[in-house]
Amino acid sequence: MMTVTRGLEGVVATTSSISSIIDDTLTYAGYDIDDLAKNASFEEVIYLLWHRQLPTALQLEELKKQLSENAALPQEVIEHFKMYPIQKVHPMAALRSAVSLLGLYDDEADLMDEESNYRKAIRLQAKMPAIVATFARVRKGLEPIAPRQDLNFAANFLYMLTGKEPEAIAIEAIDKALVLHADHELNASTFTARVCVATLSDVYSGVTAAIGALKGPLHGGANEAVMKMLTDIGTIENVDPYIRGKLENKEKIMGFGHRVYRQGDPRAKHLREMSKKLTELTGEPQWYDMSVKIEGIVTGEKKLPPNVDFYSASVYHSLGIDHDLFTPIFAVSRVSGWLAHILEQYENNRLIRPRAEYTGPGMQKYVPIDQRG
Numbered sequence: 240m241m242t243v244t245r246g247l248e249g250v251v252a253t254t255s256s257i258s259s260i261i262d263d264t265l266t267y268a269g270y271d272i273d274d275l276a277k278n279a280s281f282e283e284v285i286y287l288l289w290h291r292q293l294p295t296a297l298q299l300e301e302l303k304k305q306l307s308e309n310a311a312l313p314q315e316v317i318e319h320f321k322m323y324p325i326q327k328v329h330p331m332a333a334l335r336s337a338v339s340l341l342g343l344y345d346d347e348a349d350l351m352d353e354e355s356n357y358r359k360a361i362r363l364q365a366k367m368p369a370i371v372a373t374f375a376r377v378r379k380g381l382e383p384i385a386p387r388q389d390l391n392f393a394a395n396f397l398y399m400l401t402g403k404e405p406e407a408i409a410i411e412a413i414d415k416a417l418v419l420h421a422d423h424e425l426n427a428s429t430f431t432a433r434v435c436v437a438t439l440s441d442v443y444s445g446v447t448a449a450i451g452a453l454k455g456p457l458h459g460g461a462n463e464a465v466m467k468m469l470t471d472i473g474t475i476e477n478v479d480p481y482i483r484g485k486l487e488n489k490e491k492i493m494g495f496g497h498r499v500y501r502q503g504d505p506r507a508k509h510l511r512e513m514s515k516k517l518t519e520l521t522g523e524p525q526w527y528d529m530s531v532k533i534e535g536i537v538t539g540e541k542k543l544p545p546n547v548d549f550y551s552a553s554v555y556h557s558l559g560i561d562h563d564l565f566t567p568i569f570a571v572s573r574v575s576g577w578l579a580h581i582l583e584q585y586e587n588n589r590l591i592r593p594r595a596e597y598t599g600p601g602m603q604k605y606v607p608i609d610q611r612g
């Protein structure tokens with residue numbers, strides 16, 4: 240008799256030196272997320288996740304240069320977007336396909352040595368903002384905008400999306416969101432990436448698989464679902480009946496609960512703070528006020544605190560970003576963590592292959608088709 244742990248809850252499936260969640264404290268390579276959220280840029284965090292140490296000024300400059308030099312998409316990928324039924328396609332599906340497609344144009348795609356895998360990590364990380372921004376523009380009939388060498392990672396993303404020089408507050412918000420979403424131990428999409436590359440498949444396959452896992456509303460897709468809920472609720476007066484009604488029907492409230500955190504997700508407070516600031520600035524404080532009211536009810540009734548996806552919704556909305564781009568932005572950040580885990584998996588690889596307890600029919604005898612009733 241096998242013991243089945245549903246959803247692998249509490250199962251320790253690997254060792255990792257990239258990030259940890261211990262007693263509700265999240266660290267990236269030993270640095271508290273609160274410290275990083277206040278002080279670090281996303282580029283520094285990428286370096287930290289990939290090297291387990293903060294970069295020197297010189298190392299950071301070199302990484303920024305490499306990211307910037309590799310930020311543009313091959314024309315073939317841009318052309319491909321124009322062939323999709325682009326109005327109907329979810330941007331996460333487009334992102335999943337575009338990453339897979341990038342692999343076709345990378346001469347090193349199937350090389351497995353450490354140096355070429357690191358080079359692919361740079362190329363893939365660098366191109367993620369352009370994929371999301373290009374898709375978003377092409378579906379509106381707008382021309383794609385090439386990345387600029389003089390802008391940092393967060394600013395470049397906003398610039399490619401809007402074609403305008405982004406404001407400092409918007410750059411700060413995106414940079415912080417990217418820092419907060421970069422890695423999270425063995426979450427579902429990271430585990431997916433590790434399972435994929437543990438067969439010794441390539442980096443592009445690992446990231447493509449991970450994007451598929453992030454897309455679901457129980458994981459990264461929850462941020463878009465939160466915004467839909469806020470829009471459906473519409474007014475502060477509707478919060479109470481809407482949320483209590485859902486809870487009475489035993490429906491889930493998106494953006495709440497977590498498999499690992501019990502007292503609360505340490506990332507949520509940074510996003511809450513940013514949501515307050517941005518919604519005031521845009522003159523739409525209702526999104527923050529409604530969110531706070533929802534939090535009060537859900538924590539009061541269910542003792543479930545908000546997770547990273549809850550306040551990120553009103554933050555991105557305040558920046559004028561299309562709601563279905565929220566999860567792709569998560570992916571632009573999380574690819575840094577996926578890549579760190581993929582490289583770590585290759586370093587000390589063993590095939591990941593658990594067992595299933597069989598619950599199907601007992602032993603049957605094959606019946607020829609003309610004798611089946």
Ligand SMILES: CC(=O)SCCNC(=O)CCNC(=O)[C@H](O)C(C)(C)COP(=O)(O)OP(=O)(O)OC[C@H]1O[C@@H](n2cnc3c(N)ncnc32)[C@H](O)[C@@H]1OP(=O)(O)O
Pocket residue numbers: 246456457458459461489490491492493494495496497498499541543546547548
């Ligand atoms: C970046 C991220 O991936 S963060 C997570 C993003 N996902 C969401 O926000 C979606 C909403 N949340 C959820 O679905 C869950 O809390 C998860 C998937 C995050 C964690 O799930 P699990 O650890 O598997 O908990 P599970 O789904 O088994 O829930 C346990 C109990 O809490 C309840 N519960 C959990 N989350 C919620 C919620 N958001 N709203 C209402 N009830 C909830 C469940 O209904 C269940 O109740 P029961 O025991 O009475 O049946």
Ligand SMILES: O=C([O-])CC(=O)C(=O)O
Pocket residue numbers: 422423425426427458497498499546547
């Ligand atoms: O860790 C998890 O299960 C989900 C999560 O919060 C993340 O991936 O950021």
